[in-house]
Amino acid sequence: MLDTDYEFIRDLVYRHSRINLGPDKKALVSARLGKRLRATKIATITDYCRFLQGQSNNDELSHLIDVISTNHTFFFREPAHFDFLRERAWPELRDRARKANWPHLSIWSAAASSGEEPYSLAITLAELEARDKWGWRLEGTDISHRILARARQGIYDASVVDRIDRSLVSRYFLKGFGPQAGKYCIKSDLQKRMTFRQLNLLDASVPYTQPFHVIFCRNVMIYFDRPTQEELVNRLTRLLVPGGYLMVGHSESLTAIQHSLKSVAPATYRKPD
Template identity: 40%
Template sequence: MIQITEDEFRLITDFIKEHSGIHLRDEKKAMLVGRLGSIVRDHNLNSFMSYYQLLKHDSEGKELSRLIDKITTNHTYFMREPEHFSFLTQEVLPYMNRTIKDKDLRVWCAAASSGEEPYTLAILLADYFKNLAVSWDKKLLATDLSLSVLEEAKKGIYTKEKLSALPKIWVLNYFDKINDQQYQVKESLKNEVIYRRFNLLEPQFPFKKKFHIIFCRNVMIYFDHKTKAELINKLYDALEPGGYLFIGHSESISRETTKFKYIKPAVYRKV
């Protein structure tokens, strides 16, 4: 196994933090070496310094995407943290239905991963607005830094086991059966989700219009305090007044320093 020097570890972890916000402490050195060793070998490199140079000159971002896949856990599933979805359908969507005059509902899933979360949201929106679909524009933006998980999400193919958390009527209405073990998201639902690669560390978010609902769950667990605070401020600015932010239940926002209003665990509102 190729060993990593202190300088190499620092250069690579600084690169990771600069380009993804992920903060790796010294105790993560063994994990980093173990997970990146296969990439170094695949490129026939003889040191982590050579790998660092490869990262620096990767203009397309493919190597960064592969790196992020290796060091993060894309652990997601349909209806994850179901309390959020109950609150969304019982409180948030009725409020949006009453108050959005132009019928243009803008939703952003800021950590799309392999698609389970954005498709869950798309199903909830389709179900809620099913009798009002003609008058509402409710497309959902789903972004992630990783190219590979975005490709997986666009395909929308999931095992029968992964769909087990969904009501059977949803599986029937929103998925096509491929075989006994696999299902694919129907094209009509796929068309409601726009997938894009996007880095949450961008100094300015380039969106022309603000969102009414943002899901940014289980992302900030990787960030240090400064990066997290900067992201929270950008998410606040990206929301319409009265808009809602959903974060992971293992995450929190300081009520003393944020402009967000705390609503319930992992749910905040721009006032």
């Protein structure tokens, strides 16, 4: 991969997704572009870059972002956040709901990937709802059309589901048989309560007018430069209710950027009232 081609790809990806590809990612990007060369039947990366410069490349640009963006996740990843949601955020917000007339908890999984995080949240919330009789709604978004298609299906290999408590699996998953042997599917009554949509978190406009009580935006900022991190955090803060919570990845920190949130637990921040 020529340096000039890599710089073109870096600039294009940054302008359209704000993903900041460092100089050490050249080999990774070259490997991932192989998928697009095969799909488009283009012989070289240089020719592919020329193709992207054409007038009708919007669809291909979406495919490019799909193969560049990383999607590594699993059910109940970084479990301290789910403990915090269950033990502190839910009871506190439920009690405030009686005074503020909130009909339900509103939560956003901003980097939904293949669905493991939002479904983990939905399972947690369904368990809490059964106990406390307070409802919830959940939005899942991701920049990748490809990965969201997998999230909407809600089908996972048994090796993935085996990480989950068996009682939860029996309540919220269906075991596959025949052609689907070795797989599990999220039950439809849980899927029906969730909304998935494609979204670039840095788009000029975000399609939400009502604020959220809790936002999970984990392991996203590590791909952004500092100005983009600050822009994103402040945008998410505006979409929280006063007293709402933002969860980021445990490898991420807000200490180097300006924001109005208060740290209340590892990788957990609260918007002031």
